[in-house]
Amino acid sequence: MRLLPSGDAGVLVELADLDEVLALHAALADPPAGVLDVVPAARTVLVVLDPGRTTTAAVASWVRAARPVAGARPRGPEVEVPVHYDGADLADVAAALGCSPAQVVARHTGTVWTVAFGGFAPGFGYAVPDGGGWDVPRRSTPRTRVPAGAVAVAGGFGAVYPQASPGGWQLLGRTDLAVFDVARDPAALLRPGVRIRFTEAR
Incomplete structure (x- = not known):
């Protein structure tokens, strides 16, 4: 997992494959205050934030603390x-x-x-x-x-x-x-x- 800043309003998480994306997306289901959106793609997850309410450093720490479970998938409607x-x-x-x-x-x-x-x-x-x-x-x-x-x-x-x-x-x-x-x-x-x-x- 590699974290990169995406301007001052986002953190881009690079992952190995789609299975890791799905597992991380599922693990980030309960975002903290200031996180506006979690946007998955084929090999990345973009976490969009409100700079007036949180920081890229705080969001990066939240992502690193997540505990993705292999094979897990997000549970939407x-x-x-x-x-x-x-x-x-x-x-x-x-x-x-x-x-x-x-x-x-x-x-x-x-x-x-x-x-x-x-x-x-x-x-x-x-x-x-x-x-x-x-x-x-x-x-x-x-x-x-x-x-x-x-x-x-x-x-x-x-x-x-x-x-x-x-x-x-x-x-x-x-x-x-x-x-x-x-x-x-x-x-x-x-x-x-x-x-x-x-x-x-x-």
Whole structure:
């Protein structure tokens, strides 16, 4: 673990991998006064602070005193995402995993996913599955347009596209749930720490 100042309002924690990020994020679940936000990424955690209420030194000491537990994940609220499993890449994902499309659906709905971090687009949450087993490659040729609500997997992650955009993930299906809405507070439904249960829409 390496701590670096991020201006006068943040401490950036560099870690070895995503497992360490998840464990530290879980260990920092109860921030002290003056800490405004804890923002995980693939290999870092940014702790944002109010310089009028605390210091980077105090925050660094708090981070160093944390006791991450290997394998731990943040325990945020649970969100159910109903999915129509009619994605263009469902058969390809089944072939990559060595099972049938129906078994892909059963595995996807039978897995709890935790949003590890956000990125790529507002409201796009990179979710990791409990137990792993979803290391599916990206498409060799990205699509120029993936529709909003597309439910996809790639590189060990799962996600829901919050709006139409280019993308190279494998499409399992689609949801009618708005995962990003600027009129809602918070706007992003799938934030870091949120646990996702995908269900088969009827």
